[in-house]
Amino acid sequence: MARITLDGIGHAYGPRPGGPADYALQPLDLVWEQGLAYALLGPSGCGKTTLLNIISGLVQPSHGRLLFDGTDVTHLPTERRNIAQVFQFPVIYDTMTVAGNLAFPLRNRGMDRAGIVQQVARTAAMLGLTEVLDRPARNLSADAKQKISLGRGLVRQDVAAVLFDEPLTVIDPGLKWELRSKLKAVHRALDLLMIYVTHDQTEALTFADQVVVMEGGQVLQVGTPAELFERPDHTFVGHFIGSPGMNLLPAEVSGMEARVDGHALPLAGRYAPLDAGRIEVGVRPDFVALTDGPGLPVQVDRIDDLGRVRLARVRLGRHRMVATVPPDAVVSGSEARVRIDPARIHVYADSRRVAPL
């Protein structure tokens, strides 16, 4: 049971860091609460694994303090931090049964036999392992083995936190659906603090209550999945979340209008005059639709048919963007119009979102 506090936690490569480039993780302050699930999301090299390794004790941060329930654990070894970990590849004992594997962390803590039986049964039921409890772990499929790994991470109720390091990377797509929804159900059922590292936005958004988006050793935004999708604070968040990412178009903004290469886009809010820095408007492809009604004129370069959705690669003036094609629409020419929902357009100055007045 714990709250985790990151108090100015950062990690530099050398003894005397100068600029931001000398940091694998730039100093940051965050508080993670008991009972919630957090995802650390970003591309490789963004610092998410360094941050996870600092929580687990594998890496000693060069800056700041790490507190578990107010107690400084910055310099404690992993085994004294009371955490459970699940890794990318299954870590199990081949010689033991499934039940033996699940019981192992409990035996290590000296739990009594009745308690072990009860906890193992409960964990197995949550993950759908009840029927294979007495089977040797050795002969099971890769995804069943990863389920056991997840079970070992979730079997103890007294841990400060459960850390997941890309646990679904090696799982086939169909089984990912099953394991993801199981993990989510487990999170609802258990009062645990969970921290989940991934580069996969779907895994991060579907699992976590709060997603920490990182890039270049920096936290760019912390928010709920809906917040990150609907109101990205940084153009990188707009780009990284969503498939394809947010359309970003160089623009001039004044009052309630943006001009993109001569075309006027009405905005839902009023903006103070923006003349310094690089000004862009951002709108997700989900809110740009080809239309047979009034709209902005675009050139259609290509239609990508993705089965359940069709995407149009279009140009507004000189600028490329992605629009959705309505399900019942027929596209044959290269001249089209798009309708953009003004309430879904955001304004960015030097990559940071500008709030309307």
Place this chain on the structure above:
Amino acid sequence: MSLVLDGVSLGVPGVPVLEDVSVHFERGSLNVLLGPTLSGKTSMMRVMAGLDRPDRGRVWMDGADVTGVPVRRRSVAMVYQQFVNYPTLSVYENIASPLRVAGLPRAEIEARVRDAARLLRLEPLLRRTPAQLSGGQQQRTAIARALVKRAALVLLDEPLANLDYKLREELREELPALFAQTGAILVYATTEPMEALLLGGRTTTLWEGRTTASGPAAETYRNPPNLPATRVFSDPPLNELPVEARGGQLHLPDGQALPGLPGLPDGSWRLGFRAEHLQVGRPPPGSLGLAGRVNVTEIAGSESYVHVDVGVATWVALVRGVMDLPPGEAVRVHVDPRRIMAFDIAGRRATLAQPAPSRVVA
């Protein structure tokens, strides 16, 4: 100019790896092999490359029988899921290595390596060793090496599986165009339906060592011929419902009865429909609706996945936008009968659906 597998089988007795596989790939085409782990994708590629000799069947390249011709005597390049590079060589030498083996003149090697490096944005990294590269850069190096060979057949075995999500998105965009320029036959294996759709080209679905469908990606996705192909080509997983069609009604295993589907003969059927066609809410007239409870809801940004237990099955509804329903919530779900596919006991699909209306936007 083409690659043909004709009735290829492979395996140890009792454990077939490939069973009677026949495909026909044209030069300059992009061909995606879609199937779960162990469905036979890699085995097919090994036969195509000449790494394995089939037990039965023939392999034809440009009209010549190449069954049993070893890989070193074929014009093949292969990229694996695990980045394979020479650790002690620079990026430049890694890319150049097949050309040095082939004994090409120095100037030709230089030109081809520069070309490939430019296309894969490796130019600033040519003097580094693989250990100094990120995963994405290492895989791009491996792809560049496959490209410079200008092989007639390029085999990519889940080449993006170990890369970051966003990098995968970019490379998926670029790879088909990159290889199209070479005129090679491109074969690309993946476990992900969305990847097959994003890449475009032809998709061949595989299940337990057999090909189950083959055709243009989006067309095959919309109109799969049988149950195994539909399952393999569904993400989220296919929603299924076993029914007994009798007297103009559909009888469910739990005793419920629903209105029958037009054109569906009496008998035992397995109905299937995609998650994007399952709607949450009160069923409109003419739709097939059931009551259920929410197991869990996943919000994925532009869409939400609502997992619903309807008693006789567990389904997933893919809903546009954010829909956050608490676990245990009672809901009604429904599907337009035109979106329902019906499969017989052997998994063959019955002809039912009518196309939806359309309007012109461009």
